[in-house]
Amino acid sequence: MNSWYFSHLTLIQGMLISVPLALSVQIALRSGVFSFASIGFYGVGAYGTGILTMRGWPVLPAMLLMIVVSGLVAYLMSAPLIRLRGLYLGMVTFAFDLILTVVATNGGELTGGALGLLGVPLGIGTGGLLAAALVAILAVSQLERRAVGRALVGIKASEELVMSVGVDLKSRKRTVFAISAALGALSGSLYVLTFSTVQPTSAGFTLIITTLTMAVIGGTSSWIGAVIGTVIITWLPTLAATIGEYQHLVYGVVLVLVVMYAPEGVLGALRWLWRRLAPRLRPARPPALVPSGGPPPDRGAAARAEPVPADRVKG
Amino acid sequence: MTQQMINGAVLCAVYVLFSLGLTLSWGALDVLNLAHGALMMFSAFTAYVVTQHVDLPLGLLFVIGVGTAGVCTLLLDVIVFRHIRAKVTDKRQAELLTLIAGVGAAGIPVTLAVAYTHDSPFGIGHLDWSAYRLGDNAQISTIQIAIILLGAALCTALALWVSRSRTGRALRAVAYDGETAELMGVNTRALSAVTMLIAGSLAGLAGMLLVIYLGALTPGSGEPFMLKGFAIIILGSVGSVWGTAIGAVVLAATETAVISQTSGTWVDAISFAIILLVILLRPQGVVGKGLAERV
Amino acid sequence: MSAVTGVPSLEVRDAAVNLGGVKALDGVSLTVQEGRLYGLAGPNGSGKSTLLAAISRLLDLTSGSILVGGADVMRRSPFEVARMGLARTFQTVRLMPQFSVLENAMLGADQPVYGSSFVRQWLMPWWTRSREASVRARAEAALERLHLMDLRDEPPLSLSYGVQRKVEIARALAAEPRLLLLDEPTAGMNRAERDEIGELLLRLRNEGVTQVLVEHDLKMMVDICDHLYVLDSGHLIASARPAECIREPKVVEAYLGRGRRAAA
Numbered sequence: 033m034n035s036w037y038f039s040h041l042t043l044i045q046g047m048l049i050s051v052p053l054a055l056s057v058q059i060a061l062r063s064g065v066f067s068f069a070s071i072g073f074y075g076v077g078a079y080g081t082g083i084l085t086m087r088g089w090p091v092l093p094a095m096l097l098m099i100v101v102s103g104l105v106a107y108l109m110s111a112p113l114i115r116l117r118g119l120y121l122g123m124v125t126f127a128f129d130l131i132l133t134v135v136a137t138n139g140g141e142l143t144g145g146a147l148g149l150l151g152v153p154l155g156i157g158t159g160g161l162l163a164a165a166l167v168a169i170l171a172v173s174q175l176e177r178r179a180v181g182r183a184l185v186g187i188k189a190s191e192e193l194v195m196s197v198g199v200d201l202k203s204r205k206r207t208v209f210a211i212s213a214a215l216g217a218l219s220g221s222l223y224v225l226t227f228s229t230v231q232p233t234s235a236g237f238t239l240i241i242t243t244l245t246m247a248v249i250g251g252t253s254s255w256i257g258a259v260i261g262t263v264i265i266t267w268l269p270t271l272a273a274t275i276g277e278y279q280h281l282v283y284g285v286v287l288v289l290v291v292m293y294a295p296e297g298v299l300g301a302l303r304w305l306w307r308r309l310a311p312r313l314r315p316a317r318p319p320a321l322v323p324s325g326g327p328p329p330d331r332g333a334a335a336r337a338e339p340v341p342a343d344r345v346k347g
Numbered sequence: 348m349t350q351q352m353i354n355g356a357v358l359c360a361v362y363v364l365f366s367l368g369l370t371l372s373w374g375a376l377d378v379l380n381l382a383h384g385a386l387m388m389f390s391a392f393t394a395y396v397v398t399q400h401v402d403l404p405l406g407l408l409f410v411i412g413v414g415t416a417g418v419c420t421l422l423l424d425v426i427v428f429r430h431i432r433a434k435v436t437d438k439r440q441a442e443l444l445t446l447i448a449g450v451g452a453a454g455i456p457v458t459l460a461v462a463y464t465h466d467s468p469f470g471i472g473h474l475d476w477s478a479y480r481l482g483d484n485a486q487i488s489t490i491q492i493a494i495i496l497l498g499a500a501l502c503t504a505l506a507l508w509v510s511r512s513r514t515g516r517a518l519r520a521v522a523y524d525g526e527t528a529e530l531m532g533v534n535t536r537a538l539s540a541v542t543m544l545i546a547g548s549l550a551g552l553a554g555m556l557l558v559i560y561l562g563a564l565t566p567g568s569g570e571p572f573m574l575k576g577f578a579i580i581i582l583g584s585v586g587s588v589w590g591t592a593i594g595a596v597v598l599a600a601t602e603t604a605v606i607s608q609t610s611g612t613w614v615d616a617i618s619f620a621i622i623l624l625v626i627l628l629r630p631q632g633v634v635g636k637g638l639a640e641r642v
Numbered sequence: 643m644s645a646v647t648g649v650p651s652l653e654v655r656d657a658a659v660n661l662g663g664v665k666a667l668d669g670v671s672l673t674v675q676e677g678r679l680y681g682l683a684g685p686n687g688s689g690k691s692t693l694l695a696a697i698s699r700l701l702d703l704t705s706g707s708i709l710v711g712g713a714d715v716m717r718r719s720p721f722e723v724a725r726m727g728l729a730r731t732f733q734t735v736r737l738m739p740q741f742s743v744l745e746n747a748m749l750g751a752d753q754p755v756y757g758s759s760f761v762r763q764w765l766m767p768w769w770t771r772s773r774e775a776s777v778r779a780r781a782e783a784a785l786e787r788l789h790l791m792d793l794r795d796e797p798p799l800s801l802s803y804g805v806q807r808k809v810e811i812a813r814a815l816a817a818e819p820r821l822l823l824l825d826e827p828t829a830g831m832n833r834a835e836r837d838e839i840g841e842l843l844l845r846l847r848n849e850g851v852t853q854v855l856v857e858h859d860l861k862m863m864v865d866i867c868d869h870l871y872v873l874d875s876g877h878l879i880a881s882a883r884p885a886e887c888i889r890e891p892k893v894v895e896a897y898l899g900r901g902r903r904a905a906a
């Protein structure tokens with residue numbers, strides 16, 4: 033067991049580091065916010081923490097500062113962003129991730145140019161990573177409970193509805209945006225403190241693919257999905273030795289297939305199974321996790337569209 | 348100064364070709380294809396792989412490169428995007444899944460190119476073009492002339508196609524209201540296939556022209572182009588052909604000016620600055636009318 | 643709840659809404675007194691849902707203003723008017739498929755929790771937990787009124803359309819509103835279910851809940867409403883007691899005249 037642990041240490045560490053990042057994408061998607069911005073903030077967290085600790089800052093303050101700054105910046109940024117319609121928000125946050133690569137490459141001495149930061153002091157052990165991942169899970173899981181959870185699920189289903197029951201949609205979305213960014217920054221900080229290096233491409237396009245795959249393959253409806261996805265994506269390459277350099281190709285194919293055939297991810301499949309099995313295991317009805325019927329029948333007047341076009345909805 | 352204008356015009360033409368595909372599929376089909384940049388790179392990469400094995404005339408290489416990007420985009424639409432559109436009724440959810448699928452799809456060509464080239468630049472030769480002197484310290488090569496003419500011609504052709512042809516009218520009808528258009532007898536499947544084929548081919552053409560003009564591309568070349576494409580279509584407003592042309596002129600001019608004044612390392616940041624400015628100041632884009640509103 | 647002080651619950655002043663070139667509302671003014679049940683009638687496409695969307699602030703007026711409880715709400719967000727005591731149902735049922743019937747009702751009952759800061763709701767789970775019981779109690783009381791308690795754990799999409807509409811009404815009631823907007827609450831229901839809803843609305847009226855009811859079932863409106871407003875093509879064409887209102891020539895023409903012309 034012990035030798036297994038040491039020979040797989042890098043993977044275990046990588047997995048723990050990825051948990052907050054996968055969660056950051058999961059909560060954005062779950063709340064109907066098409067944002068890839070947290071992956072950019074992963075870069076901010078990695079570079080920021082690396083630069084600070086290399087200049088002698090102690091680990092914890094450096095990390096906390098980057099997390100808080102990322103959250104605040106994201107909160108401020110979100111004011112104009114949250115008004116954008118779906119595809120525009122996706123586009124702008126995607127652009128934000130790509131531009132950070134440019135900034136990192138051109139940051140001169142501060143960011144180490146194309147080579148990135150090298151020799152960041154190691155500042156965290158596996159125990160610390162585990163603790164950070166657990167804190168992230170705890171924080172995100174609280175967003176799924178009771179009133180908070182009901183409102184967030186509602187946002188994705190119908191923004192008009194949640195506003196009409198009294199949810200301050202705009203502030204809710206902005207806060208989610210900020211939480212997502214803070215989780216991204218946390219993950220980036222953990223990365224640089226564990227592997228002591230970060231390159232401009234570390235937070236680039238391939239990270240977007242990997243992270244989206246983690247969040248989507250597990251299922252974005254709950255934090256459990258993000259954790260399942262992280263575990264799968266971390267251990268997938270070890271199962272098939274040939275994956276090697278084609279890793280991101282496999283992720284790409286998997287991502288496309290999951291989106292096409294199982295947009296609810298592994299979690300959706302498990303729920304589906306549970307719905308099938310539960311009635312047989314016990315006489316009671318299945319839990320009300322998943323819709324069991326089709327859309328309501330079209331009944332004339334009631335089924336016609338209402339005069340609230342999506343893009344005119346106020347926030 | 349003349350030289351800078353020539354460089355700017357070439358840049359502008361490539362941008363136009365690249366962005367037209369992106370804006371067309373978004374405007375008409377609500378598909379923001381995040382694999383567009385990767386497929387642009389992939390067209391040049393395919394041509395490069397071919398040149399490694401056989402010696403083909405440039406014309407044929409163009410057919411292969413452009414065809415690859417066009418067909419890949421078409422397949423992406425037929426296999427993936429259409430499936431999502433048919434299965435997911437909630438429009439927002441469909442858009443999101445399309446976006447994610449596009450990211451996944453982009454991973455495929457990029458990984459292939461990285462694996463084949465070990466993440467290093469690749470080119471397809473054909474670098475010798477006769478140049479003509481213009482005035483004292485400016486010159487223009489035949490490839491530059493070809494790029495500028497192609498950009499202008501295809502942009503005009505596409506604008507005419509959208510505004511005049513039967514198919515173009517159908518496209519605008521779909522952009523305005525897909526369901527109604529379908530009820531009125533528009534074959535939306537065929538139309539989306541044609542649109543995506545054109546969009547992909549334009550990306551492919553941009554990739555081929557770029558690899559010849561610059562001499563080489565890298566597997567990651569598509570990413571900064573996505574940034575530029577975003578800036579251009581948000582400037583020109585989604586779905587508008589002439590808006591795209593205007594956006595490309597603005598971006599190319601700004602970039603050329605910045606390159607001539609500075610070391611040029613920050614040039615990719617201009618696109619992002621433009622995106623931010625437009626979002627803050629004029630969310631509707633400078634032209635203000637998309638494909639749909641002009642019906 | 644304040645006693646009636648002469649301030650109407652709801653006042654719409656010269657409201658106009660343009661939707662893509664269509665004047666969905668044009669110069670509509672009306673008043674809703676506290677504790678009454680108002681009917682809003684009109685043929686298809688006359689602007690009824692548009693008016694409800696404008697009152698609940700989901701849609702901006704092109705011109706005009708709306709006052710809720712005497713306060714101008716034109717600068718307020720939908721969630722703010724909801725917290726002022728306004729609840730509504732939608733013409734197209736909006737239920738969360740992944741929630742049970744009870745949870746859907748709880749979404750409405752959560753309002754007092756939403757009123758506190760989001761960070762408190764998120765990072766102080768014991769705070770929301772302490773309120774969960776009362777939220778649940780209010781949701782169950784609302785379900786009880788609609789005789790839905792047996793279905794509380796059912797996923798809504800497994801239910802008939804009429805029952806789904808009842809869940810929608812229960813969610814609105816769970817917020818314990820002072821002003822309730824109902825958009826075709828009985829569409830897709832059978833006669834018995836309609837009568838049940840009619841009785842419920844009357845009972846709510848007697849409890850002092852102000853209501854605006856949009857319905858195509860004129861008989862039901864005449865039976866239960868205190869006052870009827872009739873819209874046609876975005877204009878208010880009648881405002882009177884129900885029995886008189888439906889006999890006004892303009893109203894007859896709006897409903898029947900057009901039908902005759904279409905039939906010819």
Ligand SMILES: Nc1ncnc2c1ncn2[C@@H]1O[C@H](COP(=O)(O)OP(=O)(O)OP(=O)(O)O)[C@@H](O)[C@H]1O
Nearest residue numbers: 338339341661662666685686687688689690691692
């Ligand atoms: N999203 C929209 N865009 C443009 N026009 C709209 C939109 N929604 C509604 N309309 C138009 O506004 C007008 C009023 O519509 P509204 O839905 O308010 O009518 P209604 O009285 O509720 O009708 P119904 O009895 O059918 O529900 C109609 O002419 C309709 O065509």
Ligand SMILES: [Mg+2]
Nearest residue numbers: 690691692733
């Ligand atoms: Mg209506």
